[in-house]
Amino acid sequence: MELIVIARPTLFKEECHFVNQLFEAGLQVFHLRKENADEAGYRKIVEGILPEYHPRIALHHFHTLANDYNINRIHHTESFRKSITPNTQPQEHIWSTSIHQLSDIDCIRPYHYSFYGPVFNSLSKPGYMGVIPAGFHLNKPNSKTKLIALGGIGLNQIHQVKEMNFDGVALLGSIWNDTSKALTNFKKAQQHCLAYHQAL
Template sequence: MQKVILSNPTDFEGEIAIIEQLLMEESLIFHLRKPDKNLKQLEDFLRSISPKFYKKIVLHSHHELIKKYNLRGIHITEAIRQNMDEAVMANMIKLFRKRGLTVSFSLHTLNAIENLAFKADYVFLSPILKSISKTDYIGTFTMDELQFFFQVRKSNTPVFALGGIREENKDFLERIGFEGFVLMGSVWKPYI
């Protein structure tokens, strides 16, 4: 089962050292999501991480940095997907795929997985459980609903669980049908 760690959205003291320690895990994918950073700030943050880890990093914004750094891929958030023309997005995805980069998406409904107009290497589905980092952000799916979806779905896109996930949930999530899990609050809460 694939493990992904999503960065804390805001910076904190000692964060880079912790990120690099986490990236030592061989199969880990790290999603860099800093929504309040402009291009220069995000690039400065990225440059503070050792280049030996770049192939494990997926960007959530400022995708143009992919041209400059040897990163793993891009992640397309719901906001980007809703605000970008479909033809422009298709062209962008095609260019990234030609370079061998991964493309993933954030989705919030089961229908969105089945009706995604683009090929994805994987998608995040959220929220699955009660959030660890966001109060009043609860899961929107029943476990029966998720199990049924994974039994009858037409899409073969790998779906990763996000929202309230702890590493000890992975066996439970795999039994439901998820192929990966995304950690955020459970990783960063002790530090912030």
């Protein structure tokens, strides 16, 4: 099961230090999403992350920065995806997007993976409620696009996501709500995902 970490929505002190720690501990993909940051803010974060980890960063905004920092992961928000012509993505990049309804799964075939959720009640956005019904099991026989569960996933929910048949989990609040425990919680989540691989 894949494990992705999404950036905390707001800038905070020593953010790059924490992100570098996560990469050093084995984080494979970090989604850089700062809804209120400008291009200079994005650039500052990328430059604070060690260059060897730049290929593991996925940019949500200011995609042209990829050309300057050896970044080959690009994320299209749902609204942006709907505004462009499908199948226009250059093959050298790894593309991701988001959906909030499973009926949209046929619209994301050109993408390598997509976030889907919120699965549970959000840990980082109060009032952002989960949409997954009890007993849910994901069935996507005709799609090669991986679906990554997002929303309200704490360490104790990872096993539930596995049972739902998702290809991976994306964590935000469970990592960043208490930055002093970010590395510890990431390692615990990593072990949960690794245990799933070993059980297969």
